[in-house]
Amino acid sequence: MFKELGLMALDSLRANKFRSLLTMLGIIIGSATLVAVLSLGNALQSQVFERFVDLGTRRIAVLPGDPQARGARDVPGYGLLSIRDYQALEQLVARHPDVFRTIVPEVSLRVQARAGNSSVTSTVVGTTKDYQLVQTVPVMYGRFLTDTDDQQTARVAVLGALVAEDLFGKENVAGAIGRTIEVNGKPLQVVGILRQLGGPFSSDQRILVPVSTARLRIAGNQDLPGRGLQMSSILLNLQSERMVERGERLVTSTLRATRNVPDGVIDDFRLNLPTQALGVLAGINGAITGFIALVAGISLVVGGIGIMNIMLVAVTERTREIGVRKALGATDGDVLSQFVLEAVAISVVGSLIGVTSAIALVALVGAAAGLGVAISWVAVGLALAFACIIGIGFGYYPARRAALLLPIEALRYE
Amino acid sequence: MYHDTEYLTPVEVTDYVTEPVVRIEHVTKDFVTGGNLFRALDDVSLEIHRGEMIAIMGPSGSGKSTLMTILGLLDVPTSGTYWLDGQDVSALNRGQQARVRNQKLGFVFQNFNLLPRLSALKNVELPLVYGRLGAREREERARQALEAVGLGARLHNRPNELSGGQKQRVAIARALVGNPAMVLADEPTGALDTRTGAEIMGLFRQLNREQGITIVVVTHDPEIGKQMDRVVGLRDGRITENILQEYYHVGVATEELELPGRDPVPVPVQVEQQG
Numbered sequence A: 001m002f003k004e005l006g007l008m009a010l011d012s013l014r015a016n017k018f019r020s021l022l023t024m025l026g027i028i029i030g031s032a033t034l035v036a037v038l039s040l041g042n043a044l045q046s047q048v049f050e051r052f053v054d055l056g057t058r059r060i061a062v063l064p065g066d067p068q069a070r071g072a073r074d075v076p077g078y079g080l081l082s083i084r085d086y087q088a089l090e091q092l093v094a095r096h097p098d099v100f101r102t103i104v105p106e107v108s109l110r111v112q113a114r115a116g117n118s119s120v121t122s123t124v125v126g127t128t129k130d131y132q133l134v135q136t137v138p139v140m141y142g143r144f145l146t147d148t149d150d151q152q153t154a155r156v157a158v159l160g161a162l163v164a165e166d167l168f169g170k171e172n173v174a175g176a177i178g179r180t181i182e183v184n185g186k187p188l189q190v191v192g193i194l195r196q197l198g199g200p201f202s203s204d205q206r207i208l209v210p211v212s213t214a215r216l217r218i219a220g221n222q223d224l225p226g227r228g229l230q231m232s233s234i235l236l237n238l239q240s241e242r243m244v245e246r247g248e249r250l251v252t253s254t255l256r257a258t259r260n261v262p263d264g265v266i267d268d269f270r271l272n273l274p275t276q277a278l279g280v281l282a283g284i285n286g287a288i289t290g291f292i293a294l295v296a297g298i299s300l301v302v303g304g305i306g307i308m309n310i311m312l313v314a315v316t317e318r319t320r321e322i323g324v325r326k327a328l329g330a331t332d333g334d335v336l337s338q339f340v341l342e343a344v345a346i347s348v349v350g351s352l353i354g355v356t357s358a359i360a361l362v363a364l365v366g367a368a369a370g371l372g373v374a375i376s377w378v379a380v381g382l383a384l385a386f387a388c389i390i391g392i393g394f395g396y397y398p399a400r401r402a403a404l405l406l407p408i409e410a411l412r413y414e
Numbered sequence B: 001m002y003h004d005t006e007y008l009t010p011v012e013v014t015d016y017v018t019e020p021v022v023r024i025e026h027v028t029k030d031f032v033t034g035g036n037l038f039r040a041l042d043d044v045s046l047e048i049h050r051g052e053m054i055a056i057m058g059p060s061g062s063g064k065s066t067l068m069t070i071l072g073l074l075d076v077p078t079s080g081t082y083w084l085d086g087q088d089v090s091a092l093n094r095g096q097q098a099r100v101r102n103q104k105l106g107f108v109f110q111n112f113n114l115l116p117r118l119s120a121l122k123n124v125e126l127p128l129v130y131g132r133l134g135a136r137e138r139e140e141r142a143r144q145a146l147e148a149v150g151l152g153a154r155l156h157n158r159p160n161e162l163s164g165g166q167k168q169r170v171a172i173a174r175a176l177v178g179n180p181a182m183v184l185a186d187e188p189t190g191a192l193d194t195r196t197g198a199e200i201m202g203l204f205r206q207l208n209r210e211q212g213i214t215i216v217v218v219t220h221d222p223e224i225g226k227q228m229d230r231v232v233g234l235r236d237g238r239i240t241e242n243i244l245q246e247y248y249h250v251g252v253a254t255e256e257l258e259l260p261g262r263d264p265v266p267v268p269v270q271v272e273q274q275g
């Protein structure tokens, strides 16, 4: 019986193809939006946002402690970070590969840089090749720093986009590779130039050099008494966003131990955690997803109203048919099921069209943008389930009107 | 008034020996239109016996169709009782009525009322769909029914590919496919030319004679009335005539009408000469 009704429903869709398609439009758009947005949502979150706003959701930054903080001890060099802290954390990272991916030093120096007649004030950052994993530093020309650079204390530099423009002129940026600049009077060869990102946290105005080069060739004496090279910050890259809390605990205990912070005394360093960034990101993502889901929802409901309208028309048009079916023994339930199923067929077929287009669209966008996007099957299920509910919900009233027609009145209808 | 009195000896039927398929008693049907009450059927009592073929005749507006809808459980009487096939069907709920229509009644309409998007076969299968029969058996029985009305070669044609007479044959097959206790036909030849109408009536007659199907036909045509076992006359919602013609058919005109012989219909125990 159910099969019979299902076939009847599909048959009546086929009988009014164009009308059915128009009716489905709302459902098609709603379903497609839902699937596309929820599928692209993750990719948007991890790729697009992080690219433009360097939020570093998998990064713990260790920063010097604030000597002005309440509870800070009054000792010379309070709170400063050194290579000893770095080495202790390096061991920690090696011991916990499940939590940490890598560790990167950051030695920052204010310097004067020159190329020919041009001169700018800039910041040199001494770091390693893994800097790419904790900061957004896309290379536009040339290459990034390598381990060999660091081992050989190579006289090389990677320039931020604005530094390169200031030193060589906007048009000559590409030709700057291989040229020599002077940083605090020391010659360095330009091996790479970064793409411009904009924003206060970008490396547009920085000069990146191997950490050994920064220490031995540029800094002069940057060592803290008895503690070795001073570092402006230490960056740790986590395996995933879920490791933030564990990473924080491990880093804190390790640093307190190496730095001999007695129990009950506040940390003499600061940790910059991505929790807030993650929160902001989740908030933005949630707001956008929510907004579009709302649009999708409205579209589905509007689609539902369209279905209700067309079903009311169908019931009127087919009053005689209803009368005939009832004369032949169709019960109220049979007629109700027939029309509800017809409404569900419209909405589900519409939803299938929408979902299919969305999957194609997502695959296309993914391929074009080079994002690794996965179809959100939850969204597909959601869209189809929603379509079913809409079909039943908005099909019920017209179907009920059909079911409650008196056989004789339906047969007499002209 | 619908008979050729030269040959006919009309008799008023008052009682039968056998149990009737249909018994309605004191059935009244009122319609309210624009605040006015209109009595379309006024205290109608009637019995119809198994294997009978009856014509309901009367002027336009006399209540023929109204009576048919009540016999067909398509409408409920304002008052009165109705037994169908031994069951009191006066007070059934909608679901039970649908079931009785499906199992015990077959309908043939003036305008065929076939579903245009379905093939002849699928149209005939419909009552069996609502009777919850399996697909195989449905198709088999629908095919047989169509073959019985001479449309074995038109199973897969849609109604718009069939002539009027063929459409009405499909409708008859649809009415018969569920083995009903009674077939109701309201002016089944009304939309057909005389010749095709005669063919359709011949088919009804054949089905009645060969398979003993009880048939009630509404007609305006005195020629059709003549071929019936009995004619019930209606006027202003009342039965004015109830005339058994079987003596005529059996005794005189059987050969003349070229109807195959059959068992005699139940014999009235009391016969009155019409006044």
Ligand SMILES: Nc1ncnc2c1ncn2[C@@H]1O[C@H](COP(=O)(O)OP(=O)(O)OP(=O)(O)O)[C@@H](O)[C@H]1O
Pocket (backbone or CB within 6 Å): B031, B032, B033, B038, B040, B058, B059, B060, B061, B062, B063, B064, B065, B066, B067
């Ligand atoms: N639904 C209705 N509402 C109001 N009046 C009705 C309704 N159905 C029938 N009638 C009235 O009842 C009377 C009998 O109608 P019915 O259709 O039974 O006549 P009929 O004998 O079949 O006539 P015809 O030969 O023209 O088909 C008519 O006067 C008609 O106007």
Ligand SMILES: [Mg+2]
Pocket (backbone or CB within 6 Å): B064, B065, B066, B186
């Ligand atoms: Mg009528």
